[in-house]
Amino acid sequence: MPDWLNIIVRSLLFLVILFLITKWLGKKQISQLSFFEYVTGITIGSVGAEVATKPNQSMMHGVLSIGVFALVPFLAGLISIKSKPFRDFVEGKGTIFIKDGKIMEDNLKKEKYTTDELLELLRRKDVFSVADVEFAVLEAAGDLNVMLKKENQPLTAKDLQLAVASVKEPQTVIMDGKIMDEPLSTIGRSRKWLLTEVGKMGVTLENVFLGQVNSYGELTIDVYDDKLQIPSPQERPLILATMKQCEADLESFALATDNETAKEMYVKNSKKLQKAIDKVTYILKS
Template sequence: MPDWLQIILRSLFFLIVLFLITKWLGKKQISQLSFFEYVTGITIGNVGAELATRVEGSIVNGVLSILVFALAPFIAGLISLKSKTIRDLVEGKASVFIKDGKVMEDNLKKEKYTTDELLGLLRKKDVFDVADVEFGLLEANGDFSVMLKKQNQPLTAKDLNLPVASVKEAQTVIMDGEILDEPLSTIGLNRNWLKTELDKLGVTIENVFLGQANSNGELNVDLFDDKIKVPSPQEKPLMLATLKKCQADLELFALGTESKEAKEMYSKNSEKLQKAIDHVAFILKN
């Protein structure tokens, strides 16, 4: 067998081996790497590349070598689950860079970070003043986490005691002009509903590149032709407008009638409808 063919076959073989081992180790191996996982990951890649191009090398010995390096972080991970000491040794610990708005210079030097690099990390978090930060930590995996002081944190609906409707994940129901039935059924919808919504927008399935339905029963679509503008869903604004019109009509009826009983009835129901509008307005506006 010629060398070039052996290299192709060995490369494909070790590509499959490395893929299977990486899948076995889990997603952590390709995202949040500890120092130990970083070293073993690089080594496994180097061993695989070396054996794929070195024709005279033993494939069996190469696979054994890769398995040893793959087992090391797996076993270390199992031990780390039960031992805080081993976990700190293998995965490392977070370092406090900022505390109460003050930079911890010793920790900065220990991790070999300059002041400019620290300011750059803060800017990535949209923070431009160190004094605004309550805590700033360099995580064991290299990520930088920031907690602003309470007075510098953005207001939330909870701070203002405002009721907020829960939001569920939007489901992709059309992709590349094809209907996806499983996501449709996940949110309790069907093809008839989808066809009705598309008719409202004036588009056909074949023209839709991506279609997503949210938990409120609204369909948002992106067409293959970017020049065509699709109107936004108007069901909720129209419903809110209809409710407000009904409430205004009741007030007008109360003012226009001379019957005391009718005036009282219209006024009472107008107040009830206004209270209902106040309760649902925040949902229908968003």
Template sequence: MPDWLSIAVRSLVLLIVLFLLTKWLGKKQISQLSFFEYINGITIGSIAAEVATGLDKSIAHGLIGMGIWFAVPFIAGLVSLKSKTIRDFAEGKGTVFIQDGKIMEDNLKKEKYTIDELLAKLRDKNVFQVADVEFAVLETTGTLSVLLKKENQPITAKVLNLAVAPIKESQTVIMDGEIMHEPLSSSGNSQQWLETELDKIGVSIENVFLGQVDTYGQLTVDLYDDKIKVPSPQEKPLLLATIKKCQADLELFALQTNNESAKEMYQKNSVKLQEALNKVTPFLQN
């Protein structure tokens, strides 16, 4: 067999083997790695490269070496799922850099980090003053997790005690001008509904690059032609406006009528509608 053909065959075989080994090891091999995973990934790749181009080396021996480097971390990963001691040894533990708002200088030296590197890590988290930080830990993957002091944390709906609508996964129902039937079914809608919604905005399926249905059943689309402006969904704002108008009309009727029983009925239903309005407003606001 010619050398070039031998190298091509070896490379193809080892490429397939590497792909399968990486799949079995899991997604950690393509994310931020621990020390153990980093060394393991480099070594398996190096063995594969050496065997692929080294015509005087046995491919079987290379596969055995790769198999061992695959088996050890694979078994260690299974064992570490049940043992925190082994997990801490294999993957390491996080190192606290800031605690109670104070920098832990000894821990910085232990991890060979300078204050400049710490400040750069904080800036990656949009934190520009150490005084704003309550707690920060360097994770085993090398990322810095930061907890801001209470007064510096963003205000949320929970803090303000506001009711907000829950958010669920949007379903992509059109992609590259083709209907995605399974997501469309998961959204609880039919193809006829989709075509009706597209007719409302004057768009054909073939012109849609991407179409998604949100958790409230509203369809949003992105067209191939970016010059065409697509109107935003109006169902929720219109419904909210209609309910508000009905509630205002009931209050007006109560003020205009001289019939006491009718006035009481209008006022009672106005209060009920206002209570319902308070509950649905977070869901109907865009």
């Protein structure tokens, strides 16, 4: 076999082997690496490249070497799950850089970070003043996590004591003009319902690039033609408008009648309906 063909075959083989090993080790191997995983990952790649590009090298020896470097972090991961001291040694621990609004200079020196580098990390978190920070920790993976002081944190609905509707993840039911049956069945909808909703928007299924159903059961779509304006779902605003109209009608009936019994009934039900409107406005308001 010519050397160039041998190299192609060996490269493809080791590419498959490295892919399978990475899948076996899990997603952590390609996301947040510990020091140990970083070293073994580089070594596995180096061994694979060395054996793939040198035809005189034994393929079995290369596979055996890669297998060892893959097995060791796998076993280390299993031990780390059961032993925190071992996990701290292998994966490292977070280092506090700011505590109670004060910079921990000794910890900065320990991790060999300068003040400029700390400020840069803070700016990456959209924090430009150290005085705004209550707590900051450098994680083992090298990311800086920051907690702002209470007065500098963004307001939430809980802070304002506002009721908000719970939101579930949207389900993608149309992709590239094709219906996705699994997410459609997850939300308890049928193809007939989907086609009907698409038809209401004045487009055909083939023209839909992406279609999603939100937590309220409303279909939103994106079409191939970017110039085409697709109306937003109007079911919830229409329900709210109808409820408000009914409440206004009850008030009008109460003012228009001279029958005290009817007037009392209209006023009573108007108040009940208004309470119901107040409870569902945050859900139905577009």
